[in-house]
Amino acid sequence: MKKPSKKNNVFIVIVSLILFFTSSDRKENHTATNSHADHETRENKAAKIYTCPMHPEIIRHAPGQCPICGMDLVEKGVVNSLEKLNLGAIIEPVNETVIGQIRTTKPFWKSILGEVRAKGYISYNPKNIFSISSPYEGRIEKLYVKFSFQEVYKGQKIMDIYSPELLTAQQEYIYLLNSAEEVSLINASRQKLLLLGMDEAQIQKLAQTRKTELLFSVYATTGGHIHQMDNLNELTMPTMPMSNNNSGKAMSGNTSAELSTREGMYVKKGESIFNIIGLSDVWVILKIYPEDVLKVKLGQEVKIISEIAPDNPLTAKISYIEPMLDVDSKFSSVRVYIEKCDHHLFKVGSFVSASISTGEQKGLWVPSSSILDLGNENFIVFKKENFHFKSFKVIIGGRVNDNVNIVEGLTENETIASDAWYLVDSESFVVTK
Helix, strand or coil, X not given: CCCCCXXXXXXXXXXXXXXXXHHHHHHHHHHHHHHHHHHHHHHHHHHEEEECCCCCCCEECCCCECCCCCXXXXXXXXXXXXXXXXXXXXXXXXXXXXXXCCCEECCEEEEEEEEEEEEEEEEECHHHEEEEECCCCEEEEEECCCECCCEECCCCEEEEEECHHHHHHXXXXXXXXXXXXXXXXXXXXXXXXXXXXXXXXXXXXXXXXCCCCCEEEEECCCCEEEECCCCCHHHHCCCCCCCHHHCCCEXXXXXXXXXXXXXXXXXXXXXXXEEEECCCEEEEEEEECHHHHHXXXXXXXXXXXXXXXXXXXXEEECCEEEEEECCCCCCEEEEEEEECCCCCCCCCCCEEEEEEEEEEEEEEXXXXXXXXXXXXXXXXXXXXXXXXXXXXXXXXXXXXXXXXXXXXXXXXXCCEECCHHHHCXXXXXXXXX
């Protein structure tokens, strides 16, 4: 057998070395590629931030559940530009600045049609409350009204009363007529009957028939609803039941209950028996926030929506502004007189919402979500400087819908956080510029 030559051996060695180095380069490239990919994956995974929709202060770098409410965390966003932060920004005092990447906005100049929104209720007009009293002392023989808020009309018979005093006065008048006494005595007796409650027609009938009437009728002096109460202030200041103990009571007692006045009861002369409440005119009492008091003027147009009939808004004008604030709530009360309204749609005691037009208001505006109310008339915003936010105190002039008017503390060239609550920390409530 022929032995291999030296040239062949050298060629085999060279080929082997080439194959060995080529294989090593491929392994190194593959390893480097995989390492680079793993590094990018870890960076992307670390850059993602997860937060709780209900508790935005919970921040995590991996999916999970909120430790407070148990909701699944959602991805808040990917931090792409943190690598651009310099050391100076990172070492800013944490009690003065907040690093974050949330939505931002800029203040804008605009003329906005202003309005004041208020809540209130419908009440009686005290001018439409009339009293039915007995002009003489006697016993109720017949009662024609049976329950509170029974509707009556003007001239309707309310009750029949037997009065011994009136019966004696009639007999005296008839005796003087039959005896042909002096005219002065007859006129005095006639005047007495008028004072006891008889009218001209009844006295004329008595003079013709010469027969006494045993029962005397009491008529409604005006139309409305019969009501019986001791405190008339309850009519203009309704209160809703607050517990099950008085769930059967409405604004002024149990309005569906029978009247306390019964047939057979005795009444005194001049005693008020019933109240007749007219519902053709009502009051709307609106409660205005203290900061909106100066915006409200007499004669301003008000759009009123009742909770009972939200599809039937009513437009009226401010009739009266009470000169003092409520002692407990510090609200200002505004009255709106509504004439000839449908009391089936605008029931007394029902709650209403209202919007009062205050005209155009020009100024610098920001969304209300970008303002943080610290109480005691202190408001702050978070201005963006590079990659961090700083809290600054501002003075507001009013609110219209979801916009807030900035009087002092901001310019239209500055950038602020759209959602101030995302950047709340305890120090921001103390340190504001």
